Amino acid sequence: AQSVTQLGSHVSVSEGALVLLRCNYSSSVPPYLFWYVQYPNQGLQLLLKYTTGATLVKGINGFEAEFKKSETSFHLTKPSAHMSDAAEYFCAVRIMDTGRRALTFGSGTRLQVQP
């Protein structure tokens, strides 16, 4: 069974500091991996995705993530946090050989950005 673990339900950083949100997955086959951001009372917006190819993926708003198969990780980073980055972030996985297109989400990480 596939699962996604996000370490840290809350992360607080200062404006301008590095953002690191952790995501680990468990899967017997290489999955597709996603990061979504959710602002209050809104749906989810795709930040970036990894399918195949280059393991370092760049997304919107300056975010990037690196797929590390050996560590089964897909951590999200941003060099310099902005106040507008404060939101809930979800890591998600899709296992491609099951025919199942739905995503399985991690528990989410709330990012706070302090001025």
Place this chain on the structure above:
Amino acid sequence: GAVVSQHPSRVICKSGTSVKIECRSLDFQATTMFWYRQFPKQSLMLMATSNEGSKATYEQGVEKDKFLINHASLTLSTLTVTSAHPEDSSFYICSASKINSPLHFGNGTRLTVT
């Protein structure tokens, strides 16, 4: 712009009544749409997979008679919460995708049952 539209964004209903939520793919045909439920400060839990022209596939523990899903066209899926109770109050989110593309999500519906 948005590729998946969800309506209404907020709804308040009385206990015992039914509520219908619509999910539309705006510029593509979606043979499959997904309905998720999100409790406060929690993650999204898949409720069901909506298949155009056939019955929805429900996840374990989701009452199919409680949460009726209809996917009558390639651009519209509806979720009806029947005989709503306060414990059904939640944030419901639909998603859809073009083939070989990531899922796009609607903006969600905040359901409050009084």
